[in-house]
Amino acid sequence: MNCTVAELRIMFSPGRVQLVQEEVFPGGPRVMVTGATGLLGRAVCREFQTSGWSVVGTGYRRARPRLLRCDLTDEDSVRGLLHEYQPDVIIHCAAERRPDVVERHTEAAVNLNVHATSTLAKEAAACGTLFIYISTDYVFDGRNPPYGEDDSPNPLNVYGRSKLEGERETFRHCSGAVVLRVPVLFGEVESVTESAVTSLWLKVESAESCTLDHCQQRFPTDARDVATVCRKLAERARQDPSIRGVFHFSGKEQMTKYEMAVSIAQAFNLPSNHLIPLTEQVAGSAPRPINSQLNCSRLELLNLSVEPRPFTIAISDCLWPFTPDKRWRQTVFH
Numbered sequence: 001m002n003c004t005v006a007e008l009r010i011m012f013s014p015g016r017v018q019l020v021q022e023e024v025f026p027g028g029p030r031v032m033v034t035g036a037t038g039l040l041g042r043a044v045c046r047e048f049q050t051s052g053w054s055v056v057g058t059g060y061r062r063a064r065p066r067l068l069r070c071d072l073t074d075e076d077s078v079r080g081l082l083h084e085y086q087p088d089v090i091i092h093c094a095a096e097r098r099p100d101v102v103e104r105h106t107e108a109a110v111n112l113n114v115h116a117t118s119t120l121a122k123e124a125a126a127c128g129t130l131f132i133y134i135s136t137d138y139v140f141d142g143r144n145p146p147y148g149e150d151d152s153p154n155p156l157n158v159y160g161r162s163k164l165e166g167e168r169e170t171f172r173h174c175s176g177a178v179v180l181r182v183p184v185l186f187g188e189v190e191s192v193t194e195s196a197v198t199s200l201w202l203k204v205e206s207a208e209s210c211t212l213d214h215c216q217q218r219f220p221t222d223a224r225d226v227a228t229v230c231r232k233l234a235e236r237a238r239q240d241p242s243i244r245g246v247f248h249f250s251g252k253e254q255m256t257k258y259e260m261a262v263s264i265a266q267a268f269n270l271p272s273n274h275l276i277p278l279t280e281q282v283a284g285s286a287p288r289p290i291n292s293q294l295n296c297s298r299l300e301l302l303n304l305s306v307e308p309r310p311f312t313i314a315i316s317d318c319l320w321p322f323t324p325d326k327r328w329r330q331t332v333f334h
């Protein structure tokens with residue numbers, strides 16, 4: 001389904017309700033996933049679907065059949081969507097998450113990251129819907145890691161500030177909400193440039209020498225693991241109202257971008273001597289924390305975490321469709 005909210009209303013009008021419900025809402029608890037066309041949203045939709053939930057995903061520019069098209073910055077559309085669908089849970093993944101884009105197009109980014117979050121949280125509270133907001137390690141300044149859920153945020157860039165503001169709007173309207181902070185993500189991408197981690201493939205496979213950041217410590221995290229954590233949180237929080245507030249989830253391997261690229265090269269038996277570690281911060285881009293490692297013990301103590309696969313295995317899984325020998329591998333294994 002690829003429709004505006006106005007079209008959605010028509011589809012929910014008498015006579016068409018049954019058809020839409022059969023196609024999209026087959027039964028089971030209902031989850032609405034915003035940003036379902038994005039890297040994390042796709043993984044979240046898949047995770048809930050395979051666990052027997054009834055899933056409705058919303059996208060915007062990339063919305064396509066079986067996804068609802070909704071501009072979340074349009075308050076009336078958001079209200080209409082929630083009123084019609086009445087989900088038990090919302091996983092709010094939609095955001096402008098590219099720090100340099102947020103610096104350049106701040107008003108549009110704040111409209112999505114803050115105001116749309118505010119509207120969704122308000123509507124979720126009014127409908128008694130569990131609201132799970134995806135946030136970022138960039139709410140921290142990176143000077144004193146690791147960071148627990150109660151540590152004071154101090155974002156260095158506009159993106160981090162907008163996500164922190166989104167967290168505050170979430171709790172202002174919806175005191176029973178969950179905020180899940182995660183670091184840089186990779187996963188099953190539609191193109192390698194979709195994630196800061198998979199885009200390293202372009203540098204690895206090119207024979208030309210290039211520099212890669214070797215200052216900022218990162219914890220690359222598999223979106224599929226985040227999706228599982230979201231489902232576990234949703235299922236537990238529906239049973240136990242004490243599951244609310246801020247949670248952290250992160251991959252466990254600490255790596256700079258240079259180290260990630262070398263790992264990728266090793267995983268595919270490619271040379272890495274053209275990759276040059278850069279030990280100075282690059283001027284001109286949005287400031288980023290040097291090490292915003294998240295302490296994830298709250299999730300772990302509640303048995304709501306997942307054990308990430310080793311980075312080289314998980315990233316190989318995501319990148320092999322982009323390797324020149326992919327057709328050979330498809331012939332052999334599929």
Ligand SMILES: NC(=O)c1ccc[n+]([C@@H]2O[C@H](COP(=O)([O-])OP(=O)(O)OC[C@H]3O[C@@H](n4cnc5c(N)ncnc54)[C@H](OP(=O)(O)O)[C@@H]3O)[C@@H](O)[C@H]2O)c1
Binds near residue numbers: 041
């Ligand atoms: N990716 C990371 O490395 C990372 C790291 C830390 C935290 N996070 C957080 O994780 C969440 C998911 O990130 P992601 O990487 O999956 O993002 P993404 O791939 O960039 O996807 C962004 C999503 O937002 C949707 N969107 C954009 N403008 C919209 C609008 N006006 N109305 C409705 N939807 C709109 C997009 O829909 P269309 O494409 O269809 O327009 C897309 O589905 C975000 O909250 C982000 O802050 C991400």
